[in-house]
Amino acid sequence: MVTPGPLTITITAFGRVPRGKGLGRAGARAGDELWASGTIGDGALGLLAARGDLKRLDAGDRKALEERYRLPRPRIALGRQLIGIARAAADVSDGLLADAGHVAAASRLAAHIERGWVPLSAAARRALAIDPALWAKVLGGGDDYELVIAVPARRAGALRAAAQLARVEVTRIGYMTVGRGVWLTVDGQATSLPRAGYVHF
Numbered sequence: 001m002v003t004p005g006p007l008t009i010t011i012t013a014f015g016r017v018p019r020g021k022g023l024g025r026a027g028a029r030a031g032d033e034l035w036a037s038g039t040i041g042d043g044a045l046g047l048l049a050a051r052g053d054l055k056r057l058d059a060g061d062r063k064a065l066e067e068r069y070r071l072p073r074p075r076i077a078l079g080r081q082l083i084g085i086a087r088a089a090a091d092v093s094d095g096l097l098a099d100a101g102h103v104a105a106a107s108r109l110a111a112h113i114e115r116g117w118v119p120l121s122a123a124a125r126r127a128l129a130i131d132p133a134l135w136a137k138v139l140g141g142g143d144d145y146e147l148v149i150a151v152p153a154r155r156a157g158a159l160r161a162a163a164q165l166a167r168v169e170v171t172r173i174g175y176m177t178v179g180r181g182v183w184l185t186v187d188g189q190a191t192s193l194p195r196a197g198y199v200h201f
Contacts, residue, residue, distance in 0.1 A: 021083055025106035028088040028150035034103075034111055034174040035159060037075045037147040039121040040096050042068035044141020045134065056130050061123035068121070072145040078170075079147060081162035088150040095142040097193060100174075101182045103150055110179030115139070115186045119171040139184070150176055 046069025048054050049062040057065075074091065082089060088107055090099040096118065104111040115135070120128070128134050149170070151159050156172070163170040184193050 023079070023082055023086060023089050025088055025090050025103045028103055028107035028109055028176045029152070030109055030176055030178045031153070032087055032150040032176040033153050033156060033172050034100065034113065034176060035149045035151060035156075035170050036092070036096065036119060036173045037078055037149070037163065037168050037170050038073070038144070039119045039124065039169075040092065040144055040146060041118075041124045041134075041138030041141065042121050043072060043143030043145070044069075044095075044137040045124055045127055046070065047141070047143065048134075048137065054127060057123075057127050061126055064121070064123045065127070069143055072143065074145045075147045075166065075168055078163060078166035078168050081166055082147075082149065082159075085155050085158045085162055086149045086151045089147050092144045092146045092148055093142055095140040096144075096148060096173075097139050097182050097184070098142070100148050103148060104176070104180070104182060107150070107176065108180075109176045110181055110183060111174060111176055112183045112185065113174040114188070115184060115191070117171065117173045119169065119173070148173075 042065055045054065046065040046067070049057070049066045050069060054062055079089070088103050090102050092099045097113070100111040100113060118139070124138060128138065149159065159170055182193065184191050
């Protein structure tokens with residue numbers, strides 16, 4: 001790639017995982033609970049704040065969201081704790097709906113997400129109160145680098161304990177069923193999906 005600037009740097013990391021110790025997108029089972037770490041939507045809203053598109057939002061909230069966008073906190077410590085607890089997981093980089101969809105597709109299941117269960121920061125809640133149309137960005141925008149996790153209900157306590165060790169909150173956001181795709185509900189009622197997130201190719 002040639003670019004006139006500013007400077008662009010791409011880094012690719014490779015590693016090895018002992019046999020049987022990896023955690024990928026495949027492996028979820030019907031009936032598994034779907035959980036998310038941290039808060040969702042701050043990255044996408046932070047990009048809007050950085051572009052000057054959230055002028056009606058308090059300056060302090062805009063700054064907090066922009067910091068989440070510019071300085072993401074990948075949940076590496078939590079990911080390491082999930083071996084033996086979770087059946088499948090993905091990082092939320094392309095958007096919650098897209099990455100839950102990756103888990104669903106790889107596991108040959110459907111993912112059901114209740115919008116009201118999705119964990120939000122205080123700044124994101126205030127942004128949504130001003131403009132509910134921002135839900136499309138919150139659910140589909142990406143750049144959060146949280147984790148979406150499929151776990152058997154009987155291991156929910158172990159997941160919470162692992163999250164406590166990693167010093168991050170986890171929240172149940174839905175469940176996996178037989179079927180295909182991602183299904184979004186609002187107060188238990190099925191609703192149309194916003195744009196599903198970033199598509200690499």
